[in-house]
Amino acid sequence: MSSSLDVVVGLLGQYHAGVESFANEHLTLKEAFAPAQSAVDGLAADMGLSAWEIKTILIFVLAFPLGLVLNYLPGGAAVKHMFSLATGILLSQFIMGYAWVHSLVTVAVSYLFMLVLPRKAAAGGVFFVTLAYLVYAHYRRMINDNLDEDFSGPQMVLTIKLSTLAFQLFDGAKAPKEDKAAVANGKPAKAPRVDNGPQPLKKTPNLIEYFGFCYSFSSFFVGPAFHYDEYNNSITGAKYRKFKGPNGEIVTHVPQGLFLDALKKFVTSVVFLAYFVYDKKNSYSA
Secondary structure (H helix, E strand, O other), X not given: OXXXXXXXXXXXXXXXXXXXXXXXXXXXXXXXXXXXXXXXHHHHHHHOOOHHHHHHHHHHHHHHXXXXXXXXXXXXXXXXXXXXXXXXXXXXXXXXXXXXXXXXXHHHHHHHHHHHOOHHHHHHHHHHHHHHHHHHHHHHHHHXXXXXXXXXXXXXXXXXXXXXXXXXXXXXXXXXXXXXXXHHOOOOOOOOOOOOOOOOOOOOOOHHHHHHHHOOOOOOOOOOOOOHHHHHHHHHOOOOEEEEOOOXXXXXXXXXXXXXXXXXXXXXXXXXXXXXXXXXXXXXXO
16 A cells, blocks of 8 residues: 555656646746746845735735726727736746646646537546646645645636536536427527526637636636636626617626726725735734
């Protein structure tokens, strides 16, 4: 038993070393982020916090202006998906360094399952892969005290998001019993619906939609883990009421007050953040 465990630990160590080497050589922008990292280190020293804590705070603070930009970004849904993807990947590289690639492995393998496997097998496969990788992430967290290389937080969020998406697609492929006759006659079956929670999906998201969902800056690092249709409806504006304009065009009605609501939450966050920093700095000095 002990020898088998040693073999598994050895293989995991080799896998991690390979990921680190490949990521540092091909998939990270470490030199580009060097000035920002230096600024974070200096700020951490001045505030009595760790660089990891400063980066975590930065995630929360940046979510507000980035969300504002995303909301008013012109060019349609495809541009917003790209913005969500690009900002998420850049921030993940800055926060986690090479360790961001672990999320890429999980996201890519899960998407491959959704594309090539039957819906039921894909749902089970994605759940198994994401959960197994989450266990691996926590194992790495236990043996490595360097929080800058910790990817367990994003991995927990991805486990929820990806497994939920896979089961949404599985639910969308199931035809209710009363629709079997319609299917036999070549008519489309209605996907089962639920009143609350994730809705069944009939179609796998395309590559940009999928990766934009996975790396959305608003939830990638610490959650909350919203489901795909909630994300996509926000990006496309489908969650808002639509009506015909005077010339027959479709007009999207965005509720008033969204900016003020976000501003209130931002101010509240800053107040509690200031208290956290003040309290921690004084507790260290004491």
